[in-house]
Amino acid sequence: MKFSSSLKFNAVSEWWDEYIAYDALKKCIYQLEKKQHNLDQSYHDLEANEHSALMSPGDGSNSSTDALFRSLLDRELLKITTFYEQQEAELLDEVKQLEKLVEQQEAAGLAGNHYIAEFGDLDEDDDDDEEDFYDATSPAQSREPGSTSRRRRRRKSSSAGFGREPNLHDRPDSRPPIQHRSSISSSSSGHADLDASLLSLSGPGPAEGQHGSNRSPVATVRRIARKLPLLGESFMKDSSTSSVPENIWSSTSNYAYDTRLLFKRRITAQYIALTSLRSYVEINYSGFRKILKKYDKVTYNELKDLYLHDVVERAQPFTQASKDKLTDNLNQLLDLYAKCVTLGDRSKAKLQLKLHQRENIAWERDTVWRQMIGRERRGDSDGHPKAIGSVVQEEADSGMDVKTPVGRVKFKRRHLFLLIAVTTFIILLNVQTVDGVEANRCFAILMFCTILWATEAIPLFVTSMFVPLLLVCLRVIRDDDGKQLAPPDATKFVFQQMFSPTIMLLIGGFTISSALSKTNIDRVLITRVLSLAGSRPSTVLLAFMGVSCFASMWISNVAAPTLCFTLIRPILRTLPPKSAFGPCLILAIALAANIGGQSSPISSPQNLIALQAMDPPLDWARWFAVALPVSAISIIIIWLFLLVSYRPARSPDGEGEIEIKTIRPTREPFSWKQIWVSFVCLVTIALWCVGHEIADYVGDMGVIAIIPIVAFFSTGVLKKDDFEQFMWTIVFLAMGGIALGKGVMSSGLLQVMDVLIRDMVDGLSLYTVVIVLSPVVLVISTFISHTIASVLLVPIAKEVGSNLKGDHANLLIFITGLICSAGMGMPVSGFPNQTAATQENELGELYLSNIDFLKNGIPSSIIATLVVSTVGFLLMRAIGL
Known part of the structure; x- marks a missing residue:
């Protein structure tokens, strides 16, 4: 599957203009190919379903082609770097403010619950924000046509409680102008030998319903933040009346519940914003790698490794230091979530936060994926979720490691049940438990299936499929005169009874x-x-x-x-x-x-x-x-x-x-x-x-x-x-x-x-x-x-x-x-x-x-x-x- 399709599905739509212009660069590659070899004939590319000619290396000037394409890549890299620096600064600053809010709330304890009374019933606003919040984070909702995630709502704010945080709400947009996709066309405007199609490089954005989110994660953070009170002097003043404030995170009062819920929304939105920024970096790096690979393939150059290592990986978004900084801040948010919501359970906090992350769709160029796509198009997919009981049992059945002469073997509980069923079956077949050969064999089959059904060592319907196999192969079925039926006759009898x-x-x-x-x-x-x-x-x-x-x-x-x-x-x-x-x-x-x-x-x-x-x-x-x-x-x-x-x-x-x-x-x-x-x-x-x-x-x-x-x-x-x-x-x-x-x-x-x-x-x-x-x-x-x-x-x-x-x-x-x-x-x-x-x-x-x-x-x-x-x-x- 083409990378451009992956980009459309995984990009944040509000940031669409800030991603690498992959389709535009790809068109430039084909035009540069024509310029390099002075071609007028059509070209064909199997991946893009476009035409191109197979050229022998050495035709044309590779150095001039490299210089021109590098100038296009440099402008895209500048655009991405500028956008990343602005987003990183804003988001990391908001993480610090959120840490301060948590510390102030923890110091205040339950002394600050006056703000609930001041603002009365917040249900209506909560419902609106919750709708916005889940529109921005739920892949299932955001991918539906007609999604409401693009709607804008005007909010009333008050300085008494849910105040406006400095440098967080309504801050002037000080972001410097960013070169958008049109920058590529401007860079190539001086080259008269390039085709005029280079002037319209900004191709369509992701189709509605083809991406994971329709709202900027940063905008979501700001909207959710309005629900969180600005903890300042009023809280500290109230808390000073109590020498040991009660722990608000473990309290069961209504105020504690509401506060935990508000912090949960704020931290979750912040976490999603940071993970979206991290995904933004990963997608753009993949974009540079893919487009450089295509450039080298089409123009027979070797620019990919040189440009990736010497230019892209040294830019701020793609350095290891920037990646570590994002990871550290994500871990800080995880710790805050565990403290405020899950009572210190970090693993549970991690699981809950992952549920809200945007889905990333990846394509693999292998037969398995193509078969899966084919089944989906034919309607062959199962479509049924796994039984909840099976999931719980599977998670609980972690098993244990057993030392054997050939090494350590992981032995699960269902393996034990399966072993018990098989052992019981073999014993009953060889021990005369009831009168009659057929009756004794049928009793062994009955006990074997009962154990498997009761323990669910294997899926229930698989056990059912054992029944006709065992009935026929063990010659259990008899006719009206009490004689054993031959396997062909027994097969007809059993299958006639099954499809009744x-x-x-x-x-x-x-x-x-x-x-x-x-x-x-x-x-x-x-x-x-x-x-x-x-x-x-x-x-x-x-x-x-x-x-x-x-x-x-x-x-x-x-x-x-x-x-x-x-x-x-x-x-x-x-x-x-x-x-x-x-x-x-x-x-x-x-x-x-x-x-x-x-x-x-x-x-x-x-x-x-x-x-x-x-x-x-x-x-x-x-x-x-x-x-x-x-x-x-x-x-x-x-x-x-x-x-x-x-x-x-x-x-x-x-x-x-x-x-x-x-x-x-x-x-x-x-x-x-x-x-x-x-x-x-x-x-x-x-x-x-x-x-x-x-x-x-x-x-x-x-x-x-x-x-x-x-x-x-x-x-x-x-x-x-x-x-x-x-x-x-x-x-x-x-x-x-x-x-x-x-x-x-x-x-x-x-x-x-x-x-x-x-x-x-x-x-x-x-x-x-x-x-x-x-x-x-x-x-x-x-x-x-x-x-x-x-x-x-x-x-x-x-x-x-x-x-x-x-x-x-x-x-x-x-x-x-x-x-x-x-x-x-x-x-x-x-x-x-x-x-x-x-x-x-x-x-x-x-x-x-x-x-x-x-x-x-x-x-x-x-x-x-x-x-x-x-x-x-x-x-x-x-x-x-």
Whole structure:
């Protein structure tokens, strides 16, 4: 990829005229080539897609060409050096002032909190500055077309508190005139033999949305600085009344919180400005190196090494002393951030500051990059972020070094789990544990997969892919007469079971979820519902729980909490510091999303696995008749429990109640595309509800699932890349689970278990079995994936139910599937909990701790389980299960 493209993507747009004029210099090179060789024919350059002739060395005057090109480079170097000196002086001076402010604030302690009262509510200004700040620092926002980062806002300032800092705000611009790109043309104006195109060298700047920032980092520092009080005589005077001022950085008062937040913004903006200046130096050095390399290549000269070492590297921006000075000041800012924000944790400070740095895009001329670009253009990229639980586990699984005869080997925890699984598998294959060769082998496969699924030593879907391989190669599958099937016949049987109508139902659910999200229907409906909740904390909490549960029914319990956490950001920003409503609301959304996993057959994979095991399958109408009342009752009881546990309406100082910012609904009317998506979704759901009545026409609910796929992809609502970005790992996980269940039945392992299970449940009533089974399912689903819990427990529930008088297999399968979604007592219990556990406030502090999950998640899990085993049991009996 051309360097000019890299420059456009990585340059600070406000500094665009101060970067090396790479494209202009490149055009000059081609004109100098023509002058050197006195050429009239066209030229061709493969990189620039421009024409040039291959010339033999020695033609023309190299010395005159070098002199002319050096004059152009000298002017560019002068421009860059002048700009750098001015920016460096300003930024380093501001770092010193910031250090003084921190020292004065530290000396004053909490004695200076009078300025808050003098200025009243700063929320409105804070919101404006925050918008400006993140526009200038967030690559994701600044790259979007129509970015608001170029907007200018007029600020009111007052000398009483948020004063104007000398030499920092509104200082006259004393910068000397700088030679811009036109300087090149002026330098070459005296050479009549150069083409007239040299007179228009200032080429276009970076296209809107193609660079990391649309505002000068120095301007951002000045805007953020207006929020920071000028700590002077007033603070020192107040602090003199206390011989030992309290440490403001560790205080939990509102004033300390606000002060830390203001310092965080100021230090972060200053840090970004310095890193932008450092990037400015690196990009320009690369520009000189690239253009000199191209010059030597085109004109057959050897100017590159001489000019780089003797001229460029001796200029102030590129000397080692200047680089060390920037590094030292960045380390000072890092220390200030650690002191003011992260309570001395330097590693945490470094991590948080890196999150705000501008992205730099680098191109590599290799096959890997070209393949990646090709995949992006074809829509082949995955597009899904890594599961949060996997990231946490990967970071925690640092491993340990083990001495071996061949040296030290790093041994990670997942390697140990994998070794245990393989060892167990080999032992069980060679030890007769259960009667029957096929049953014993199937038992070994079952334990092998269970260990891998429970420990996640390898990705869950990879373990699922082991299932058909092992079932076929170990000759586990038998026919109806009890004889081993040959591998070709066993392969057909296993793959037929894997791609079942249930899998098609899952894909249809993904299609509906993707269409609702892409057409923004989910956000429109959710915001309109939430706008009716008002401003009472208890009502808002219940409304968000209801919305989270409903969204999980149709757009999965992975996307639903993420969407809700985005919608509550305005609320969290306006809450008083240390308010209990923030963590309460985040946890409530996660718990409700887990409950929403019960509500519809397509809301979670465990429900589909339960449906697959039922004989006959349950239609949607009867599923809703049980699941909706159970979910609603669970949501209400958990809501009441959270109100008692957190008391979210109470203000942090214990006086009065807080008021919640009302959610504003979107005012955009429904488009025809949204109406079409809504119509298809409603028709599909209605057909699913009456699936058994129309079975003679459609065969199975999996066939009905084809309707939204055809309707959305054929009309352009969804594209090819949308299909490729479905959660195929979940699909293959469900496939492996279904295949394993069929293997357990076909191998005779289930018949062996039948004798043991019959002895266990002999003499027990149906409800007694429900009471015994429910806590077992809850405990297992709390500590491992809900889907994996259903894969392991649904076959057991089916066999237990079939051995009861009256054959209540479907009832126990239904109860098992619902309770699998109720396991939410740990931070790693399901994706909603994992997402909630990572939510942070503006200071980078987590809203929730493990104590929050243990104290509130475990009781909520017990509540949901009790509702399923009581109300759910009665409703199941009422519908004939």
